[in-house]
Amino acid sequence: MIESQRNLNEIHFMNWCKVDLNLLKVLAVMLEERSVARCADRLFVSPSAVSHALARLRTMFSDPLFVRSGGAMLPTIRAQSLERSLSLLSTVLNAELEKTRGSQCTTAFHxxxxxxxxxxxxxxxxxxxxxxxxxxxxxxxxxxxxxxxxxxxxxxxxxxxxxxxxxxxxxxxxxxxxxxxxxxxxxxEDELVVLAGPRSDLYDCTDRISTELFLAHRHVYPLPWPISQNYLDVELARRGQHRNIAVSLPSYAALGHLLETTDLVSSLPDRSARALMRSHPDLKLLRLEPARRSxxxxxxxxxxxxxxxxxxxxxxxxxxxxxLESFPYKRVAGDRRLSRSTVA
Known part of the structure; x- marks a missing residue:
């Protein structure tokens, strides 16, 4: 974002009044097409006109911008750094044009x-x-x-x-x-909760457990992103703690069955946990102390x-x-699980 802002500022300091904006249009299309001929076709101009515009752009930015490699024109590092800025400028302009088209459009949407x-x-x-x-x-x-x-x-x-x-x-x-x-x-807002199956000793615990007790067990981790980017693991790492991850999964598809048949536990958002419990009713939901929300x-x-x-x-x-707001759950007498209350 900082690099894009620097590029936008640089273009601004060139003084818009003295810049031929058609040159920026040529640069934007060249960055997409990587070909003088295809760029010319899209802009309805001759290839020589595109080559002339590129020459002026190279002078403007004091950079070759494109180098020929085989049959393609590859952008330099400088041109690549300008690509996102031009894309954002194009998006802003398109948004304003879309507003105009939207105000003129009377066709109903079905x-x-x-x-x-x-x-x-x-x-x-x-x-x-x-x-x-x-x-x-x-x-x-x-x-x-x-x-x-x-x-x-x-x-x-x-x-x-x-x-x-x-x-x-x-x-x-x-x-x-x-x-x-x-x-x-x-x-x-989600609360991070823990799911455990009947073979886990957490199954006999109260509905709230400490972080220390949670960390004392082996975990299943469905991988939404690397541990280094998971906010729970980042928080634990700052305190010198970590989870004992025994199984890493590419998705949540096998999580319910794995928790039901092993002593492993898993942490996940409360709405997702309750959804999983509807297809795996033997699982038990536990809340962490202190609570963690996102x-x-x-x-x-x-x-x-x-x-x-x-x-x-x-x-x-x-x-x-x-x-999909969290449904209220209540304890059923003689049952370790949480069951859903009757809702209208």
Missing amino acids: PAESVRDVKIVSPGALELTLVPAVIAILHEQAPNWTLTVEPFERRSYESDLATGRVDFVFSIGGTTPVGALVDGITLW ELSLLWGIAAAQEPAIAWIRDIIQRAAGE
Whole structure:
């Protein structure tokens, strides 16, 4: 982000009034196409016009910008550093143009008659809760839509959202800034809880256990991201503590069965834990002392928010999240498990 801001400032200090903005358009398309001929085709100009523009750009930035390698024009490090800044500038301009088009458009949006592929980035734990809830609504109300889910990584998705590579990010940890290009809301707050099966000695414990007791057991870790990026493990490492991870899994698919048949335990968000208990009722939920909570945010690109389809699916996600608030659980006499209370 700092590098992009430096590049934007550099372009600004050149004095916009003296810069031919068509040159920046040529640079942006060249960075995508890596070919003078293809760039010329996209801009409806001759290859010699693109070559002339590149010569002026090289003088402007005091850098070759592109070097020929085989049949391609490869960007220099300097050109690569400018690529994201140009992408962000393009996104801002597109957002303003989209606002104008949106205000002029009077065609009603009908989800059931539309066709679209929605791309969402999501932590693995939400495959037990929010993701299937959203899929169910889409299947009913927008049967021609498709949904692609990418695994969440601990990094900024600002560029992905601003350029429309992905439509939404279910974010934990605040690694993507909300600002001129990205907007977002908090969907809910999760509490980190522990699940144990009948073979674990934690099964006979009270509903709350200490961190020390939790760490004394062997763990299953479904891998949403590396341990070095997991907020629980980072917090423990600062105190010189660590989990004894006996099994690492690529997803949550086998977690319930593994906990039921071994003495291993696992920590996961409370909504995901309760969802897993509905298919594995012999599991027991325990709360940690001290409690650890984290927010789940929904992020989207501001430019894309002007599109009726994106605004509609955003409302669908918010509604689905609201219906997944933690259900109240109560103790059943003579039963070690937590059972769901009757809710209207």
